[in-house]
Amino acid sequence: MVNSDERCLLGCGNIELFFFYHHPASLSKAMGLNHHVRGSQMSQSDSVDEDVQAFLPDQDQLHTYDDLTKVNPVTPTTVLKCLQARYRMKVFYTHAGCTLVALNPFQSIPDLYSLDVMKEYHCAPQPQEFKPHIFIVAEKAYRNVRSQLEPVDQSLVVSGESGAGKTWTSRCLMKYYATVAASSSVLKSQNTVKRIERRVLDSNSLMEPFGNACTLRNHNSSRFGKYIQLQLDRCQLLVGASVQTYLLEKTRVSCQPANERNFHIFYQVTHQASTCFLHRAAELLCVSAEDLQTCLRVQTLRAGKQNMLKPCSQAQCIVRRDCLAKLIYAQLFEWLVIFINKSICADKFSWCNFIGVLDVYGFECFHINNLEQLCINYANEKLQQHFVAHYLKAQQEDYVSEGLEWSFIKYQDNQSCLDLIEGSPLSVFSLLNEESRLNRDSDARALKVRLEKELCGNANISWHKFSQVPHFTVAHYAGKVSYQLEGMVEKNKDPVPPELISLLQKSDNQLLQQMFSQHQTENSTKGLSKVTVVSKFKNSLESLMKILHATTPHYTRCIKPNPECKPLMFKKQEVVVQLEACGIVEAIHISAAGFPVR
C-alpha cells in the first residue's frame, strides 16, 4: 500500500503538500502510461485500451460520470472517452476534482443558462449535487463569500485556447452575479437601465470592438487578457467592478496574419477613402501635415548636449508610421479601460469583498512563436503552478474527508521552467533585457550564443542542432515550444520615438492631448522608457499572482472540441492536446496517484 513518506515542496509560496505516494511502477500501471508520456501519444497504447475495456463496465454508461476523477481507472483515454460520450449526449460540463471542464457546444443550448436555471442553482441547499454547470462554480464562490471564511475574496480562473469559450463563460459568470447579487432596489425597478449590474455587463461590450478581432480560430477573439473584480458589499450585493487588462495585441493595428482582420472598431467606424494618407492622417490627428511628415521622416539624434537631425530610410519611415498607429491605439485602449473603471468602480468604502473573473489566453504553440507567445506561455506556467498547488491541497482535503490514510505524492513542480524564463540573475528574460538596454542593433545569432552559454545548465531549454534559424526551445509543462529570436529584442524594447509623442501632445484634439500629457510626466520622472515589455508584463503578472494567492481559486477549463468551430463535433486528438495544455492531464496524474487506495 502506501510505502513511503515523501514530502513534496512546491516552489509556489510556502505551501507544503503532503500526499499519497505510490511506487512509480504502480503509479504508471494505475495510469496506464509512462509518467512522462504526453497526451499526443496517449491514445497509441493498446494496453490502455485493454485497461479501459476491463475497467469501464458499460460503454453506454460512460456519459454518466459527472466527475472525471471518479472514472476507474483514471487515465487520459478513459477521461477522453467519458467526455466524448457526454458531449454526444449534449452534456457540456464535467467536474475534474476541483476543476470544471466546459466543452464548447458551438450552438445555443435552449434553457441552459436561463433565469430559472440560475435560480435553481442559487436556491438549492446543495447545488453541487445538481448536474455539473458553470453556475455551481459561481454559486460556490458566492457562498464562500457569504460564509466569510478566509480567504473570503474569490478568483474564478477561466482558461482555454482561442475559441474554447472563455469569454462566453466569463459573461455567464457575470450575468449570474448581476442576477443573484443584484440589490433589491434593482428587482423593484427593473427599468433603471444604467444600474450598476447593467453597467458592469455593458463594459464588456464596450471593450470588445477595441480589443477583439476576427482571427482564423475565432471570429470574435479577445486579443487581450482581463481580470474583472466584481465588488460586493457587506450583504454580498454587487455594488461595482473594476477591470485590469493584460497584453493587448497592439501589433495587430499595423499588421495582421494572413486571412485575419484588424480590431473590429476599424470596420465599424465610417471609412472615408482618402487619396492622400498623410493629409487624411494629419486631419484625423489634428496636427499639421508638415509636422507629421517631419516626424515620420526625420529622427533627432542626441550628440552630447546637441541635437542632430537625420533623415530616415524608407524602412525606418514605415516602422515609425506603424509605431505611431500602435502607440495611439494602445493608449486609447488604456484610456478606455480607465474610463470604464471610473464608471463602474464602487466607492472604496462601499465594498468589502470581491469575486474576480480571470479570462486569460491559453497556452500557445504556433508554427512561428516570438515574444508574444513567450509572455503568454510564461503566464500559463505561473497559473499552472498556482493550479497544481491548489489542486494538491484540494486532493488532500478530499482524502482526509474520505477518511483515507494519507501520505505524500512526489510531484515534479514546474519551478525550474519558471527559473529558466524569469529567474535571477540569469534567465531568458534577464538576458533579453540586457540585450534590449544596449544602445545598438540587436543580433539574433549573438543572442542565441549568449543564451546557450549562460542557460545550458537548465534542462528545460534546448536547441535544434541543425536549425539555421536562431531560436531556443522551452520544455513547458504543456509541451515544447520553439521561440524565434529574430525581432525578439526589438519587440522587447518596443521603442517609441520621442518626436511622435511631442507631435501628439501638440494635437488640437483634446482626447489625444489628454492621453499623451501623462506620457510626458511618466517619461520625465522615470527617464525615457527603458522599461521593457517583459519587465512590464512580469510586474503586472506578479500583481495578479499576489491577488490570486490571497483569494480562494476556482478553475474552469474551456475546451474547443474541434478547430472548425462546428456544433457538436468532437475530435479526440484536439481535445487531448488541450486537456494537456490546460493542466488537466497533470491533475489526472495527481488524481490517479491517489486512486489505488480509494
Ligand SMILES: Nc1ncnc2c1ncn2[C@@H]1O[C@H](COP(=O)(O)OP(=O)(O)OP(=O)(O)O)[C@@H](O)[C@H]1O
Ligand atoms: N457555452 C456555450 N454555448 C454556446 N456557444 C458557445 C458557448 N461557449 C462558446 N460558444 C461559442 O464559441 C464562440 C467562441 O467563444 P469565446 O469567444 O468565448 O472563446 P474564447 O475562448 O474567449 O476565445 P478567444 O481567446 O479567441 O477570445 C462564441 O462566439 C460562441 O459562439
